[in-house]
Amino acid sequence: MAILDKIVALAKRRGFVYPGSELYGGIGGFWDYGPNGVELANNIKRSWWQAMVHDREDVVGLDSAIIMNPKVWEASGHVSSFTDPLTECKVCHQRFRADQPDEIEAHTDKHRHEGQKSVAWTEARQFNLLFRTFVGPVEDNSSLAYLRGETCQGIYVNFLNVLSSMRVRVPFGIAQIGKAFRNEVTPGKYLFRVREFEQMELEFFVHPREATERFTYWKEERLRWHLSLGLQKDHVRFRQHESTERAHYAADSWDIEYDYPEWGWKELEGIANRTDYDLKTHGKWSGKDLSYSDPLTNERYIPFVIEPSVGVSRLFLALLIDAYKEDDKRAFLQLKPSLAPVTAAIFPLVANKPQLVEKARSVYHFLKKHFVVGWDDRGNIGKRYLAQDEIGTPWCVTVDYDTLKDDTVTVRDRDTTKQERVSIDRLKEYIGAKL
Numbered sequence: 001m002a003i004l005d006k007i008v009a010l011a012k013r014r015g016f017v018y019p020g021s022e023l024y025g026g027i028g029g030f031w032d033y034g035p036n037g038v039e040l041a042n043n044i045k046r047s048w049w050q051a052m053v054h055d056r057e058d059v060v061g062l063d064s065a066i067i068m069n070p071k072v073w074e075a076s077g078h079v080s081s082f083t084d085p086l087t088e089c090k091v092c093h094q095r096f097r098a099d100q101p102d103e104i105e106a107h108t109d110k111h112r113h114e115g116q117k118s119v120a121w122t123e124a125r126q127f128n129l130l131f132r133t134f135v136g137p138v139e140d141n142s143s144l145a146y147l148r149g150e151t152c153q154g155i156y157v158n159f160l161n162v163l164s165s166m167r168v169r170v171p172f173g174i175a176q177i178g179k180a181f182r183n184e185v186t187p188g189k190y191l192f193r194v195r196e197f198e199q200m201e202l203e204f205f206v207h208p209r210e211a212t213e214r215f216t217y218w219k220e221e222r223l224r225w226h227l228s229l230g231l232q233k234d235h236v237r238f239r240q241h242e243s244t245e246r247a248h249y250a251a252d253s254w255d256i257e258y259d260y261p262e263w264g265w266k267e268l269e270g271i272a273n274r275t276d277y278d279l280k281t282h283g284k285w286s287g288k289d290l291s292y293s294d295p296l297t298n299e300r301y302i303p304f305v306i307e308p309s310v311g312v313s314r315l316f317l318a319l320l321i322d323a324y325k326e327d328d329k330r331a332f333l334q335l336k337p338s339l340a341p342v343t344a345a346i347f348p349l350v351a352n353k354p355q356l357v358e359k360a361r362s363v364y365h366f367l368k369k370h371f372v373v374g375w376d377d378r379g380n381i382g383k384r385y386l387a388q389d390e391i392g393t394p395w396c397v398t399v400d401y402d403t404l405k406d407d408t409v410t411v412r413d414r415d416t417t418k419q420e421r422v423s424i425d426r427l428k429e430y431i432g433a434k435l
């Protein structure tokens, strides 16, 4: 079985990811995060927020609305040109992105294997990715609105609000985590290309003179963060966009790519120098002055924007792939302990001895105040270890008959499977230090 198939199966079996609306046959490009998945995703987001906002002095957070005045998307160019080239297979009328030759080729080959001699494709046409909806009780052009295609527009339209309400001075950044929606022509590759996803975006405003230097800084900083989560060094790399590839307004654009099994190197995060394009454009369309006046030099200018942007689901998938380990005895997720959905799982040795269960419950309730802990009293201990291994729980704590005599428990390490005897009054420090 290919590694990706194993991960998809494990993610479903262990409550990480379920197909969206599975009960009704699913819906392409939408996935649901189960109890363990939501914990992992929250830990990823928390780590990003910590690194991008709380650990810094020059970044503030924001949470803007998903639905905005449609003029935002007209000004940004999304209504007219947030498009992908679409081509249709003339045999089965399935539609694909014309700029993804590997997908076109695979589909053509599929028909050839089925015995089709000639497989023709329609001329490519531009397909807009914005999801449309209507605001209020009347559905016409005056109530037309869009689900946001990227989170950053909410940041640009709040630039003046943040400037006037917070004690910030350029250079500074605004960070946001939130849902984005794209009606992708061909969603697929599991969590890689979906139609509803979360972005973690920073818009960092700088003096145009400093843009190149700041760009280099953020590139390095972002790679450092991905490595700090445990992604393997040889699975990530930088790739600079060709001038033909990048948006017309971007002065420079690089991707941090991840080497996904089967699909190869693909964009995990994009880092762009968006120049003064966004603030200039919104200034023009809104008629408001979005320039910045430096209080020290009195210089007035429109700041440049450096943007690192990463999708939660692409990173979630990369982390699962990197963490997945197996040998002849077990499969386990070697997640960084602070990312694991459960930090420690507590087991009474057997479930039918009230004294053991009571003692284990007291350990469970005590640790729950400090960490995310799980409880399992079903089946034999070996099976419980295997279940926790598959969700990446770093430590399993077993309460046994010796515990009743000397107040010590067995702590079993996920990676080495080694067991250690630890006294209950040291347990919190023991786990805290390792975490």
Ligand code: ATP
Binding pocket: 150, 182, 184, 191, 192, 193, 194, 195, 197, 199, 267, 268, 269, 270, 309, 310, 311, 312, 313, 314
């Ligand atoms: P791609 O070329 O792969 O479609 P993009 O260049 O359009 O991606 P951006 O607009 O730069 O992507 O979005 C920033 C980040 O948002 C990407 O690096 C990716 O992590 C994430 N992202 C974009 N589109 C999707 C999607 N359909 N599903 C999941 N994540 C996405």
